[in-house]
Amino acid sequence: MTEGLLEARMARPDDYPHFVRLVEELGTGDPVPPSATWVADFRPTMIMFEDEGAVVGYVWTHPLERVGYVRHVALAATHRGRGLGRAMMAVAARFLRERGCVEWCLNVRPSNTPAVRLYERCGMRTRYTSASLHLPWSMLDALPGDGETTIACAIEPADDATVEATFALPAGQLAHARARVNRALVGLRDRSPDAPWVGLAQFDPTFPGAATFRVQRPSLARPLLEALLALRRPEHAHLRVRVEDDQALAEFLLAHGGTLVVHTQHMAGPLPPP
Numbered sequence: 001m002t003e004g005l006l007e008a009r010m011a012r013p014d015d016y017p018h019f020v021r022l023v024e025e026l027g028t029g030d031p032v033p034p035s036a037t038w039v040a041d042f043r044p045t046m047i048m049f050e051d052e053g054a055v056v057g058y059v060w061t062h063p064l065e066r067v068g069y070v071r072h073v074a075l076a077a078t079h080r081g082r083g084l085g086r087a088m089m090a091v092a093a094r095f096l097r098e099r100g101c102v103e104w105c106l107n108v109r110p111s112n113t114p115a116v117r118l119y120e121r122c123g124m125r126t127r128y129t130s131a132s133l134h135l136p137w138s139m140l141d142a143l144p145g146d147g148e149t150t151i152a153c154a155i156e157p158a159d160d161a162t163v164e165a166t167f168a169l170p171a172g173q174l175a176h177a178r179a180r181v182n183r184a185l186v187g188l189r190d191r192s193p194d195a196p197w198v199g200l201a202q203f204d205p206t207f208p209g210a211a212t213f214r215v216q217r218p219s220l221a222r223p224l225l226e227a228l229l230a231l232r233r234p235e236h237a238h239l240r241v242r243v244e245d246d247q248a249l250a251e252f253l254l255a256h257g258g259t260l261v262v263h264t265q266h267m268a269g270p271l272p273p274p
Contacts, residue, residue: 006084008091011046011058013039018048018055022074029261031207041180047091051079059092064172068096068271070106073115085118093122093271105170105268116267124267128245132261136238137229139257146219151193152227155185155200163187166197167214174202182206186227188220199224201241205231209240218252 011019016035019042023032033042042060049057057075061068070092075084096104107130108115155163160174177183188199199220202212210228215221232239240261243250254260 005082006049006051006056006087008047008049008088011043011048013043015043015046015048015055015058019046019058022055022058022076023072025074025076026072037181037206045095047088047095049075049084049088049091057084057088059088061092061096062176063096063099063101064170064176065100066102066172067170067268068092068099068101068104069170070104073106080114085115086121089118089122090272094274097271097274102271103268104271105266107264107266109262110265116265119267122269123272124269126265127268128266129247130242130244130264130266131250132240132242132264133250133253133258134238134240134261135225135253135258137232138237140222140225140229143222143225143256144219145222146217149191150198150220150223151189151191151195152199152223153187153189153193155187159187159197163197163200167200169212173212177202177212184231186224186231188215188224188227201228203228203231205233205236207240208232208236208238209242211242213241213243214246215249218249221249221253 016038019038020032045062046058046060048055056079058072059070060072061070073085073088075088093104106119108119110116155174157175164171164174174185178185182204184203184205186201186203187197189195190198198216200212200214201210201224203210215224228239243253244266
């Protein structure tokens, strides 16, 4: 398929070197996933964009039940300023509509003004802000708890709907996470296995980090982190967590040894019509 001046196609296994080159354009500082992980987790929903046969950009998405996450939008510096981002987003929108999505969302740095304007032109608006934090495992020694007993346990498929409703997650997010390589879904309950859910982490020990880290009150961060500690790899002295729409939790972790990596704003809206 052709969109604007670029040719769009689904990613192939031999596109990994192009991904490695272009992901640097995002400037996140995240470690690049190994080839096997990229082929299994990224490639199936990644769209590559070519200019006269040369790969110059990609969009990586996560289609869920009704919501499509746009995870990466990467374009080579040589091709910016030509309106190609809008064309790439149009291809991503079509891809998500074809898979049953009616809304889409993404995270973007507030300082990336051109990207924010692009996403606003695509019908998205800011819903909340998030903070990506670097947490040394050693901070657990001094991190306060609230003295209440909690139970950490794996989140099973039968729990997904309840947990997603409790933490306002899009339907299908936990099933999607469970299907990815090296992912553990850890939940917290108050006092007993039948009590309500009060914490959630989607943990990748190879990163290491929790892309989703939510608790009902900041003092529950300690037992949730302790549950993740049991899953960590011994060579890692830290992890990264993304705290979404919870300023109190971000401030609590920053006050007790965490450091800020980046702020982002979460933008969302209805998918534009064909």
